[in-house]
Every structure is written in structure tokens, then in C-alpha cells.
């Protein structure tokens with residue numbers, strides 16, 4: 130996949146903000162507390178999207194600035210969390226002053242950024258000793274229907290957006306890692322929307338997208354763990370990394 134294709138994928142969420150907000154998972158509080166130091170005051174949530182993490186940061190008591198490039202995602206965030214300071218920007222260019230925050234979170238978005246440029250920008254906006262935390266939600270494919278759903282939504286997808294130990298560079302201490310297991314309760318008919326919120330599907334030609342979404346509906350109608358059920362618990366692992374500015 131070319132750099133242009135990757136950039137198109139990174140920008141694709143603008144076309145699917147509502148379904149993203151309706152179906153994507155949030156983040157468990159114990160993961161958020163691990164990612165952000167208790168004594169932090171100002172937190173920057175980068176690539177904040179519709180505010181899935183931003184909302185938890187606010188609820189847990191931090192003063193949050195959310196930076197997000199997509200107009201549509203920012204609109205969802207503003208509607209869900211009207212009191213949050215939401216700004217246009219990217220991980221590579223936040224627009225924040227030097228040394229202005231105690232912690233930076235970037236959930237489900239590090240794979241969309243230029244890591245060297247983003248790490249330099251995060252080092253610039255963090256106060257001395259501040260902490261950065263890249264975070265991912267990963268569906269737990271030990272569950273059979275989850276593995277089958279994943280196989281469907283990855284058909285034809287050549288871009289690897291899986292989580293991995295983020296390379297932050299010499300300005301930061303070595304990364305620490307922790308995993309938090311939890312479940313998200315969704316209606317089974319929302320498994321179609323969860324698929325439709327993914328960048329690979331957002332950019333597919335409509336007939337190819339519909340074929341994958343129909344395959345998701347077929348899975349829901351036939352899999353013994355989904356068939357005839359209104360609700361399902363989607364198993365997730367929240368994979369968290371953190372490092373301090375030296």
C-alpha cells in the first residue's frame with residue numbers, strides 16, 4: 130500500500146463519524162488510569178476522533194484538550210462532550226504551545242501518524258517528565274465468532290494497522306506495556322456498523338463494501354453464538370503503552 134493510500138485511509142473516518150460513534154468501543158477506566166499519571170493536570174488527547182477516550186479522561190477528572198483532524202469526527206466529539214476544548218490539528222502539528230501539557234494520549238491512532246514527526250511534536254508539547262500513552266483496542270480473536278467477523282472485514286485489506294510497541298525515540302524513556310481485558314455490549318445488528326466504521330470498508334467501492342457487510346449479516350444470522358440474540362459482548366483487550374519525557 131502506498132503512502133497516498135495510507136493517507137486516504139487515515140482521512141477516511143471523516144465519512145463515517147456517526148457509525149464510528151455508534152459502534153466503536155470506549156476504554157476501561159483502569160486502562161486510562163494506567164496511561165495517565167494521577168498527578169497530571171492537563172492532558173492532550175491526540176487523534177481524539179468522536180471522543181471515546183476523551184470522555185473517560187474528562188470523567189476521571191483531568192483537564193483535557195482534544196486534537197483531531199477530521200471535521201466530522203470533531204463535530205461528534207463536540208456533540209457528545211460539549212464542555213471539552215476540541216481543536217483541529219494532527220499528531221505531527223498540534224498547534225499547542227511548548228511544554229503545555231502533563232500527559233498525551235493517542236488511542237487507536239498511532240498507526241495513522243508519522244511516528245518520528247509525532248514523537249517530536251509530543252516531546253515539544255509535554256512538560257518535563259510528562260507522559261505519553263499510545264493505546265489500542267484489540268478484539269479478542271480467541272472467541273470463534275470474533276475471529277470469523279475479523280476474517281470478513283479484513284478481506285482484501287493490504288494495510289497492516291495492528292498495534293505494536295510504538296517507537297518514540299531517544300527523547301523518551303523505554304516504553305512500558307500493559308493489557309486490560311473487558312467487553313463491550315453491542316446489539317448484534319450493530320456488528321454490521323462496527324464493520325462499516327473501519328477505514329478499509331469506508332473506502333471500498335459500494336458493491337464490494339455491501340458484499341462484506343452482507344457477509345457480516347450472514348454471520349450474525351447463522352453463527353450459534355449470535356443467531357437469534359439481540360445483544361452480544363464483544364471481547365476486547367486494551368493494549369496500553371506509556372513512556373516519560375526524559
Ligand SMILES: C[S@@+](CC[C@H](N)C(=O)[O-])C[C@H]1O[C@@H](n2cnc3c(N)ncnc32)[C@H](O)[C@@H]1O
Nearest residue numbers: 139142176177178181199219220236237238241
Ligand atoms: C480509529 S480513530 C480513533 C479515534 C479515537 N481516538 C478513539 O479511540 O475512538 C483514528 C483517528 O485518528 C485521526 N487521525 C488520522 N490521521 C491523524 C494524524 N496524523 N494525527 C492525529 N489524528 C489522526 C482520524 O481522523 C481518526 O479520528
